[in-house]
Amino acid sequence: MWNLSLLQILVITLLAAIGVCNGTNKYSRDDFPPTFVFGSGTSAYQVEGAANEDGRTPSIWDTFAHAGYARGATGDVACDQYHKYKEDVQLMADIGLEAYRFSISWSRLIPNGRGPVNPEGLRYYNNLINELVDHGIQPHVALFNYDLPQALEDEYGGWISRKVVKDFIVYADVCFREFGDRVQYWSTVNEPNVLAQGGYDTGIVPPQRCSPPFGRLNCTRGNSTTEPYIAVHHILLAHASTVRLYRKKYQEKQHGFIGLCIYALWYKPFTDSKEDIIATRRAYDFLYGWVLDPLVFGDYPQIMKENAGSRIPAFTKAESKIVKGSFDFIGIIHYLTASIKDNSRSLAEEHRDYTADAAVTIAGNFSLTDFEIPITPWALEGVLDYLKQVYGNPPVYIYENGQRNQRNSSLEDTPRVEYMKAYIGGLLNALRNGSNTRGYFTWSFLDVFELLDGYESGYGLYYVDLDDPNLKRYPKLSSHWYSNFLKGKSAGSEGLNEFDRNPETVSFD
Template sequence: MDNSNGDVAIDFYHRHKEDIKFLKYMGMDASRIKNSKLSDGSLSGGINREGINFYNNVIDDLLTNDAVLFEFVECGRDNSSTEPYLCVHHQLLVHATAAKLYRDKYQVFQKGLIGITLVSHWFVPCSNTKEDEDAVSHSLDFMFGWFIDPLTQGDYPFTMRALVEDRLSKFSTEQSQLVKSSFDFIGLNYYITYFAISISLLSRVDVSYHSDSHAYKLVYTEELSYNWHTVSGYMQLELYEGFEDLRLVIPNFTN
């Protein structure tokens, strides 16, 4: 580890004018921006006017460069117990179909590679109990395994099948073969480590993707690592150790 970080990254905040011009120059027909939601109620610190001005400027620059805007709304306001699973299921099928098309028609002479980038947190148990250790396993299955198992094994993790049951879509034999090995490389984004606690210790008040894993996630902090009861709020700390731990368990999913 060289201690570098992603604090600056693509720096769209300062370079959006340049980036938008590049989109037009390249003839791109799709782009995505995501802005933070304005609170429905009052904000103790007031509205961040610089943030509002930034998004107004981005939209103005997009329109100036002939972009056609549309709002991707209401996608998460219906049935959270089924829609995340449907979304990922079709995302995997679309990826696999595109990968097959590229391999069949272009890869032999372009010599390119097909990859897919996944995102996963790392999880540590809140206690040494078997329940919290299971919560870690479930959390990984419901985040990393959700994608990597179909890509390497042709189906979702057994844990997901058992806990989600018929709300989790099924692959046909042909689809399973299509998705399996539909990549030449896997990219992995890691951002943060969470404590996982068995949801059996809490009240499960709804049925959704977030509760199906029977695990509750609490942001990992140094203070929390000593006594997780004493820390209130979600204090974020990105830990590179979590990425190393995540990297070490990848063979468990791919073999």
């Protein structure tokens, strides 16, 4: 199993930092491989709406939102893509998107989590996929994005029960069977590392399970000490079993690819002390290695097993064999950087959760009270280099990367343009340095319902007027910039190009 030395950690950090100095100043779509794909994305609850229509039943995300935890907002209507998918796909085609990533709502397709397939849900996803394919847009589908059917959560506790593994496999089988003739890129579970921390340790995201003193919200159930580890263990077993099903039953005929998506902060030591450098490696093991080590090496990182002890489940030999190698690509969600300071004293505490087991203090460069995310493209380069050095340079799709702005009617989102320019330039640097990245998807296509703050922030290429009964979409400056980039115009990393400054003169023809 991989064991990074202190020197190697420093080298990776230095190479990433150098990227910002040697950044790509000018580039175009033609600088990327022809097979590289550029797209944008959303997820089901955030964009579809029609939450109570055509047989769909509540998910844990509905329950969370209706309890008021997303600033009182819900996804009941959201952007109403359920009814406006044809209009949205036409907008994607107008921009020149090469791919669109979306998730399937399990409770829309199989309302009780298991049992009969909902014909209206099946019809919707078939229609959406057909519309994308007809417009030459490659569908990339996530099977799960925080939205477990509430029925399964109520019945057996969702991801903390091993029963979920079988139900997830059956659900995935339906998706492969019904959509796999047109969908070639599947990811199973979106960012299980953050789902486990937020959903089962701090309780800040659904299903909002936690226990004192670790929970940040008033959780009424859960165990922060054990459940994050149990949830990820069952997610990995469900993922690996689903990959095995896909490879045995569908892959040869459908010629598709399947992977899993992790949340990937870029970490750097708070100081150059030996303790903080070791702590940074530990932080990577607890965030990346928690999911990727089993997929690449067949087991959890040794430091996680040592620090968590019997609270982290063990793979049997048979399970390890199934999990190891169970991916064709790794999906990455990246926005932020953070500094790591050693906090080994937390290991002496009698009661510990996931955060205490990691024994680090994380100082981020962004909080929810901020709106604009700091632009640090070298951090993305660092993430990609880390995957290359530690995990053998697997195929990677960057499935989320984008700039957060306060949600309002201003279409002059210059900070988002600058963010996209910088990060796509950083990505090009990484490719030239040997990264095996295959695609980049900006988050998000529309200003969607956001998990933690509802409609107060927006990441979209399009503004959606929530006061308009028709939820009219308006292109932002960033959509014009992305369109021109995708159509071959040169992008500079400094300043705005002429077509950026005059979006009203830009034609999608």
